[in-house]
Amino acid sequence: MLAGPGFAETARDAASYIEHGEYVARASGCMSCHREDLSGGYQVETPMGTIVATNISPSLEYGIGNYSRDDLADVLRRGVAPDRRLYPAMPYASYRGMTDADIDALYLWLQDQEPVHSRPEEETDLPFPFNIRSGVLAWNWLYLNERDLPQHDDPVLRRGAYLVNHLGHCGECHTPRNDLFAMQDDLYLAGEVLDGWLAPNLTPDPVTGLGEWSERDIADYLSKGHADNVVQAAGPMADFVRHASSHLEEDDLAAIAAYLKAIPPIQTGLHDMSAIPPEGERVRPEHAYHQIRAEMAEAMTVEAPTAPERLFLEHCAACHGVTGQGQPQAYYPPLQQNAALRREETTNLLQVLLYGVPAGKLPRAPAMPGFADELNDEEIAMLANFTRTTYGGRQDSDLTAENVTRIREHEEEMPAPLRMLQLAAWAGLIGVSALIVAGGLIYWWRARQRGMKRQES
Template identity: 40%
Template structure:
């Protein structure tokens, strides 16, 4: 007769083993899902989609033209397509490209890819990014055009010398999710969000001037302003909550609103960070060394007040068949007053912001005001949409001439800002660019379960 106790015992042991294997598999699946979620969040914080997605293109498939003083660099396909993307990359290949700027084939990447910043990423975060890009991003079988730069920039080996001069962020260690506030803020600003890439001026070799970290720099017709704690040239009069609100929504009441490249960064990246990370990032930025701007002598958002709400149409007559004769005040009345108010106070909910106590209007540099008028604002965050039409173009037809925009800028800055900048039509013309506005909307990061 069979030994029932032995049979039952074997079933119990086998069941325990199977249960243990099942629990182990469940933990492994949970770990993989956690790693995927972490990678998705890190990719959002690093704003990878902004450069690796062309207008109207598929997410991360590349093809975006990025203007540099050496010519246009075309972003690459970083989807897991084996032929056209990075699907054949091992984790070691991925790390080498991400932190050292070297492709799988050994060629050097151009530093529009901010590998000098990503060099600071932890091993754990590199692994999470690799896992998500390989399993959470849909492969796209598209090959973007090759970058074609003039000699000697077309010789990628020259990047070896540039890398030596540029230096790179020191690699962080440990679990970045457990860092204290300032260390986490430093990690976000210098490694992931690479704030210095836009906001730090560069020398003739296009290497960031670290002694002027975040002190402001030109950017494709726009100007990434000084965001050090200087009370005259920077954002020293902003509170931490002001900065958090700006990073989260693109608008800080009575301070500024994001447009252009910064509007995109808010839309695709910072508006999706946790409140804890936004507080950490703001805390770090507010304690970097202060740098007094060489042009702004007063806080940019401290200029102006509401003007007398008088009828701008009283007085002299204007010929309606010759818009070139219109003054800046009349151009404002016909194009801006309906939203911003004849007194410049904006709408009650500040959807159309006030033009006084506004850092764009109060800046000594008119670049961002010109660009905002020419190209408009189109920013969507979880908080809502902010939009302004571009008055430089109406579809393919120019709406206001360069001369009219110059008059409008001078009127707005003289009335609500730091004074008449004497902007000319030629300045407006040089600010116009041939690049298309980026129209990529935020693409929610997904895990492998809903990506394929």
């Protein structure tokens, strides 16, 4: 047992280092995929199949309890674990920029946690040839190189760059990818549709990006999951806010916001007006006690509401208000000027209408029910069109049942190069198998001939 004058100081240093390690884990989004107890289980849907986050608790049998510090560094920087190569769904292409000090602290914190002695219920099981992990060597050779990302000399912007580009790995979701799923650095942070959700443009373009967002808006969104009653996080981003960015210190949130406002703007063409209005044009929804009840009673006296009005009154107005003013103090967001309704890209809006937002996604936020089992695709489209034009400030909206069906039946299509690779691998496997069978038959036939000759002699 340690003793002596320096023990207390050493213990304090170790505790401080472990505390810093937890902060690194939060900033890196570890719990977003590997869960709060580090048991793993988050599923990433890809065109090649489902990749499942593994147990990273210090369990010797099921987790990383036998990892050394250098093993963890290899995982984070090269995607190489002691027993296998990792798929780049684990964002080592971004983590490779982590500092030695942060990796040291993260390692100590991970090894200090309670081990979970079980595997996730599901495990990664990709079809041939993608189940051969050594194939990742080719991907790493092509794409795991030094990247030319926006950098700055200012210490605040430099810290923001580190948090965005490496720890927070924002580009992994928000950057368009090529057919082999490598990030296209010339479109870095310009937005991408991933696993059925739009990860929007994070560059400061005034229409398609964060140009109309203030730095306060960005910091609030990352810390609380919503900003100024005009934008709320949902889907995978809500998970990241809950498990990661909401735990960041104010100085780091400010550094991220400053960096995102300082990088070069990229116009993607996905939107025709900014997702949120400029600060000076934002309405300030007010909600009085009993207001929604009174408005609902009055609305119900209308003899013949239109089909869209009826859908809205029956499914939305009780929480969001007849006039779309919401109940901000109860965390029911206003629909007036809401980003989900203003975007030309409707992927996230339809996802929320179909599947809702579970309770607990964001601190104190109530559940939003989904209507996938209650409304058909035509009714979902009708409801989306009504809310977009009535509250979202759009002149028109022409979503159809087919648009909703595509979201409901969403399935990632495998890019042509990967499909060709898979077909070539199967052709090669069949060819090799045929050669082995043919060789076996020839060997059998020759052995039989030799046997017959011996019998004749």
